[in-house]
Amino acid sequence: MAKQKLFSLKRPRIRQSWNKHNVYNLFRYRLPPTSGRTFFQQKFRAKQETRRWHGEYLTERKWNSMFRHTLRGVIRMNPAEMAAGDGSAAVAGRGSGVDVRPPVRIKGMLYGGPGAHERPIPFAQMTFAPLERRLDTAVYRALFASSVRQARNFCVHGKVLVNGKKMPHAGYMLNPGDMFSVDPILVMRAIGNESTRAFRRLSDKAKEDLRTAIESAARTPKSTTFLKRDDSKTHASNADAEMEADAFAKSSSSEEAESTDTDTPSASAAETLAVTGTKDKNFHLPANWRSYLPKYPRWKIYDAWQPKRFMNLFAFIPRYLEVNHNICHAVYLRHPVARAGSAEIPNPFNNETMQLAYNWYLRRR
Amino acid sequence: MPPRLRPSSLTSTANVIPQSLISNSPLLPFLLPLPLRNSMLALSRQPPSSPSSSRQFSTSKPLASSRYRRFEKTPGRRNGFIDWMRDVAPLLNNPTPLRNIPTYMSYKPQPLPRKDGQGDSTPKREFDDQGNAIDSDKPRRVKRPKADEVDWERAMSEMSLSPFPTNPSFEVHPVISTEFREQIYSRIKMGRSVRRVSAELNCELERVAAVVRLKEIERMWEDQNRPLCTEMQTRVHALMPVSHFTDMPQHESITDMRIHPATNNQLFLAVPESMPFSRKDAGDALGILPADQRMPHGELIEVERMRIEGKSMEEMVEVERQREEAEFQAAQAKQERVAAKKKAETVVETDRFQFRLKPAVTGLVGFRYGVPHDDRSRGVVKIPKRVVV
DSSP: OOOOOSSOSSSOOOOSBOOHHHHHHHHTOOOOOOTTOOHHHHHHHHHHHHHHHSOTTSOHHHHHHHOOSOOOBEEEOOHHHHHHOOSGGGGOTTTTOOOSSOOEEETTEEEOOTTTTSOOOOGGGGTTHHHHTBHHHHHHHTTSSSBHHHHHHHHHTTOEEETTEEOOOTTOBOOTTEEEEEOHHHHHHHHBOSTTOTTTSOOHHHHHHHHHHHHHHHHSSSOOSSSOTTOHHHHHHHHHHSOOHHHHHHHHSSSGGGSOOOOOOTTHHHHHHHHHOSSOTTOOOOTTGGGGSOSSOHHHHHTSOOBOTTGGGGOOOOTTEEEETTTTEEEEOSOOOEETTEESOOOSOOHHHHHHHHHHHSSOO | OOOOOOOTTSOOGGGBOOHHHHTTOTTHHHHSOHHHHHHHHHHHTSOOOOOOSOOBSOOSOTTTOOSOOSSOOOOSGGGGHHHHHHHTHHHHOOSSOSTTOOOOOOSSSSSSOBTTOTTOOOOGGGGTTSHHHHHHHHHHHHHOTTTTOBOHHHHHHTOOOOSOTTOTTBOOOOEEOHHHHHHHHHHHHTTOOHHHHHHHHTOOHHHHHHHHHHHHHHHHHHHTTOOOOHHHHHHHHHTSOEEOOOSSOOOSOSOEEEOOGGGSSOOOOOOOTTSOOOHHHHHHHHTSOOHHHHSTTTHHHHHHHHHHHTOOHHHHHHHHHHHHHHHHHHHHHHHHHHHHHHHHSEEEEOSSOEEEEOOOOBTTBSOOTTSOOOTTSTTOOOOOSOOOO
């Protein structure tokens, strides 16, 4: 993967990322002008601009091998019209068809006519459609990662499963019907708000759950908790997933949570909870309170998740994906297509620019 | 496909932002050079003048520097980023939108329309560095305390579905809501076919099948007491347009037919003028199936035809039932064929592998000895082409 300055403010290039610098660059982005340029210059500039957005971590050689000049499109068929005739009206007469809706002349201009209500299909927008098949791009499009590079990182680190099997290749080309999934914890970290991350702060419900678990354990001499104390494996998994003791203490204190006192010793966690506990003053938080956490800690995900900053600007899921965020699974339904008036490839470039880029990649330029 | 280009003597329309948008845009202080910036700020507080000329969205001096700049060189610390984060970013960041109205990037001063309206919705923070501006604003703020309230009615009607203002041809399509998924799943569990549920709920065939697959996993997780990210699901859905389940849901077009590559090239065919040339003839000429068979939900044509013929509802239901029956039979026959084929294979079980042997002819399958085989050569990446479920 090429090393380059991704989010430069001085020499800015727009990327597929929710990074704040990138959002600023996107905000002040201007499409490349075509005035006073030769055709070659226009194409070259368009290719530069679009490649900085689409798969900038791929070499040009790699992308050239993926490029296809065939562009997918769909036409919406109307069953009622098809039932009414066998289609021969479209080529009646000398081959140009019967005008169902004849054009109207108003002040010397022609309006209407067959197909006038339909907007043209922006085929040029489908130039980079082969990249949408890549696993990393699909993971980003399914809103499981906050940038394509992060999605790629997930794949390379073996966090992405395709049809239930680990797929460590970010360049795997998804086939229609493939199901891919990412670990929910990772997803929530990736697209969640970092400052108020759910892992750092226990919600009220979580605190209550923990408390009932501890109290029920205290009532009965035998442990009824979710975990055995000497189960080192689950201990380890809890320890690396769980929040810090000081964060616990911080969140449990009602108004003092806003203060930036992060150096609260973990020993005082018990006292804080005991002092601020509203119902039971006698409640004592044991030193090994971590072992009372259930195996799949609900509150982590679960109550206080917040979207990452600027997520709303990129919050859309293309039609060729069906995503379930409850389980962080998604299905690649079909290849992306263009239809009348809109294409399914998200990018900030207009049709002119994309057409120039498409022309660049045609073999004869 | 030849490029459709504007003559290079004309300026590109893509870069022109209308005067009405830029006149009270929060962008303005960052995009304009300092002397112009001050004069524009003074102007913006006056009633808007007549938009005599459309303004190029550029601050670079056109004559002094012939070199083109892709981005505006913006004044301020770190190319204006610090100021932008303070003034504009809070307006763009909206983690909790209401009524599924998405807040996408726009050049409007307020991404969501405000109640005071009349175009004068410039954020007051911009004038904080100007002492007189603050003074003139203060009494107004007392008079109209609800000035900054979001006008949700207008937001609903003016909802923009393109996240990139420079590309109007990318539009966001709503996703189906969680209860919509439940409805699909329950209908399939009632024993209806995917095709029928798809036609009932106006969802693509593939989507219906995928929803059922995902829902099965969700059920499995619930049985295993694995937690679901329900909070994330609701928050994420709140950020984007969602089509909710109604009595007659209209989620998407289900009869979108893929444009066949064979139809991209022109085909000249001499046909008598008096001869009717139907879709079937066109398919024959191109060597592809006619559109009636290629489109998804081709059976809807038959339904419409029966409706035109004026058949009774009972008859239509009966025809539909027979068609579904035939479809079911065909699927079952195919399943049996596959099972029989699998059964015919010789299976050799070892403790580690299950060898399935089938008859083959040497030379037609496998690789030939002596031919170079590059499965271990350097630089050959072997990314799998498919993952079998």
